[in-house]
Amino acid sequence: MAQKNLEDMIEIANPEQMHNAVVLLLDTSGSMSEAGKISELSEGLTIFRNDILKDELASARVDLAVVTFDDEVRVIHDFSAVKDFDPPVLTADGHTCMGDAIMKAIEMIDERKKQYKETGVDYYRPWIFMITDGQPTDMSPGKGPKWDEVISSVHEGEAKKKFSFYAVAVDPADMATLTMIAPPNRPPMPLKAGRFAAMFQWLSKSQARVSSSKSGEQIALPSPAGWADVST
């Protein structure tokens, strides 16, 4: 084989990294100011950022957006690499515009996927990860077109694999309503009291696993037993 090194003779078709879009959907309504929840949530964002940055692959692939919802829905951080995310100190006030927030997250995912397609970027199934301690104040179960639109968008989106939707219920969240909102195959996970840090560590580990795994139907995630009350 009197030839030069094959590595030097070839070019790579797609040298860019694959992307793994994650939208964190955070409840910043008034009730989150109780029992130190909002500060634990803020600290959790820093833990999440630092853990992702420790994992070379997840750091290169996770494409993070953060949306808060109270009286308004705010995109406090649009999609970027995690290294470019500067976790803010969150404050809590007002009502819980959960329905609008969910629709915003879905719209952002659709738009991001469109951008990936236009630029030829390969990607993983995006995640919407919602953390709330309440119930929506901008819609009520079974009442009005908004409820129907949100529920069908979440359930259809999950069923058609447009995204994976996770809901974390912080005490005293309305589990019955959240269960109706969450996809039937993935009920809301109740957070054990004060376990925000463990939850964000689980989230970063899960993203690291998504970023390096190949699966059939479902990716096997780490057990959430350290932070979620899985017996519920």
Added chain:
Amino acid sequence: MSFSIRGASVVGASHVKNNTPCQDALAYKIIAPFFAVIAVSDGLGTVEKSDLGSHAAVQAVVRFAEDYLAAHPPDQIDLPTVAKQTMLAARTALVETALALQCDLKDLGCTLISIVMMRDSMAVAHIGDGAVIARNDTALFIASAPGESEYTNEVDPITANNWQAFLRISPVINEVRDAMAFTDGCQRAALRKTKDGCEPFEPFCRPVLDYFRASDNDGNAIAQLENFLSSKKLRENSDDDKTLVVITREDYSDGQEIF
């Protein structure tokens, strides 16, 4: 011998990091001077025994092709039929393996590419991702594309209940000069997306085929291939296991048929 086949699998960086074995598997055999079979499989990273599944699948393909050729004269061989039957044999072997290991079939989840080649004709049966690129006198082309999936890491494995719905069988592909098959660890290096699907990325595929066409038929070729698959360029492009196999018709030289 009218073919030469060089293939290798190397473990990916993410598997080393997570202490998981190489879940890719490769088997091939030149069964007769005019007939060869190649099987390439990628075990799903998220199931427990996918390395055992991928190995069982590729071995079953080769075994079936050997038995088939022993029982059928060449003029009665329909390549797409044989390719399809190798997949049925692999599926059966996976079911038997699951029984022997007392595990669920899905725990052996893997993709599978089966190539049967007779003289200058080939057919491919394929489930999941990875691809087969072939070359004739004039062009490189996709002989079998990755299965359709929006997401880069989600595939339909041969262990799925409705696996036959995802099985693709190529027609007979004639006048093949050489070909390569690979698992998804090489896919983003070798394929470029198009509006309608994908196409071979010439600056990757052509040098690889030319390299192995020009290489001596000795053991070094496989070591060279392993080095290539473990090289910085490919490692940086994918941290997954990588398998690449190249089949070259040796009876073909500068456009002239020797036999």
